[in-house]
Amino acid sequence: MTAIAFFGIGNMGAGMARNLIKAGHSVKVFDLDTAKAEAIEGATVAVDGEAAVSGVDVVITMLPGGKAVLGLYRDIIFELSEKDALFIDCSTIDVETARTLAAEAKSRGFAMLDAPVSGGVTGADAGTLAFMVGGTEEAFARAQPLFDIMGAKAVLAGAAGAGQGIKICNNMMLAIQMISVAEGFVLAENLGLEPEKLFEVSSAASGQCWSLTTYCPVAGVGPKTSADNDFKPGFATALMRKDLGLAMEAAEAAGAVVPFGRAARDVYEKMMIDGQGDLDFSSVIKRVRAAVPEKA
Numbered sequence: 001m002t003a004i005a006f007f008g009i010g011n012m013g014a015g016m017a018r019n020l021i022k023a024g025h026s027v028k029v030f031d032l033d034t035a036k037a038e039a040i041e042g043a044t045v046a047v048d049g050e051a052a053v054s055g056v057d058v059v060i061t062m063l064p065g066g067k068a069v070l071g072l073y074r075d076i077i078f079e080l081s082e083k084d085a086l087f088i089d090c091s092t093i094d095v096e097t098a099r100t101l102a103a104e105a106k107s108r109g110f111a112m113l114d115a116p117v118s119g120g121v122t123g124a125d126a127g128t129l130a131f132m133v134g135g136t137e138e139a140f141a142r143a144q145p146l147f148d149i150m151g152a153k154a155v156l157a158g159a160a161g162a163g164q165g166i167k168i169c170n171n172m173m174l175a176i177q178m179i180s181v182a183e184g185f186v187l188a189e190n191l192g193l194e195p196e197k198l199f200e201v202s203s204a205a206s207g208q209c210w211s212l213t214t215y216c217p218v219a220g221v222g223p224k225t226s227a228d229n230d231f232k233p234g235f236a237t238a239l240m241r242k243d244l245g246l247a248m249e250a251a252e253a254a255g256a257v258v259p260f261g262r263a264a265r266d267v268y269e270k271m272m273i274d275g276q277g278d279l280d281f282s283s284v285i286k287r288v289r290a291a292v293p294e295k296a
Contacts, residue, residue, distance in 0.1 A: 001024055002025045003025075003056040003057045004027045004056055004058045004059075005029075005052040005058070005060070006027055006043075006060045006061075007059070007061045007062070007072060008062035008064075009031040009033070009036040009037050009040060010036070011124070012062055013124075014036065015121065015124030015127075016060070016090070016129070017029055018040060018041075019149050019150050020146065020149055020150065021040070021041075021043060023149045025146075026044075027042070029043045029052075030049060030051075030052040049072070050080050053080050055082065056081075056082065056085060058143075059077055059086070059087050059088070060088045061073075061091060062090045062091055064091070064239075064242075065242065066091075066093035066094050069091050069093050069101070073087070078104065078110070086139060086142050087105055087110055088113050089115065090115050090116060091116065092116045092242070092246070093116075093164060093246070094164065094250070098164045099161040101114075102160030102161070111135070112135060112139065113133050113135035113140065113163070114135065114161060114164050115133045115135075115147070115163050116132055116163055116164055116166075116167035117129040117131055117132075117150075118132070118167065118171075119152075120234055120235045121233070122234075123151070127150055128151060129152065130152065130153045130154070131155070132162075132163040132167050133162075134156075134159060134161050135156070136159075164246075167243075168246050174211065175244055175261070176260050176261065177209045177211040177212075178217065178281060178284055179264055179288070181207075185198060185216075185217065185285065195218045196220075199212070211282070215282060217283070218285065225282065226280035227282055232279075233278070233280040234280035234281070234282070235280060237272060237279055237280070237284075238277035238278065239281070240281040241265070241268040241277070244268055245265065248261065248262060267284060267287065268281065270287070271287060274287075
């Protein structure tokens, strides 16, 4: 049994924490929204950050942004954790912040991994997430048993920051693909074609991608998705917009040219402005449909 502190009990963190508890680990949870922490059956609810990290072997964080991660580690986790604790940050943040935190952890004698995830709420609940990990082989080996509980796959992508880099690239591709799938289905609708037939053909043809076969934005087509639940997230538009912003920052720093990624960022930015930030990112199909001129 491993003693674990889990910070950030949101849509993703809740499922991850529950799976660790089901596997027999001792989990202390902390969230600024106490009700979310109290909803995790079998967990110990920590009254504050100090109580959370006291006596634990592993600290896992799942927070909404780089500033929150930086503040939590510098103010609490680095200062108050046990000497040999392993830190696993599953948040999606910028590469430089991940590298900075890893260097600070190392200077204090701690091991730290950046380990953002892919798979959404469904994957978090089912324990089928994919982890993209940056850090040392030794730290990765320590974390592997926990990754095996929370996910179906964990890949050590390279040194500190590599996990965040892979996640940013992955989510940029995901955003572009979802828009392409939405446009394909809306075109099919306007051609009078049955969406089920497009799904049946394209899911076995060259148009196949995760956004089509696993997370189709059309209700009643393929596996159950957010589209079947009025686009309740899932993976919220606001989070996709955040990740695309990180991708654009990374592209600029690396001198990469990503015109389709930039176009996708602009689409999700407009969705945010139009009040779709709390809807699943697959709700982009609503915007594509709305752009079709009405027939006279």
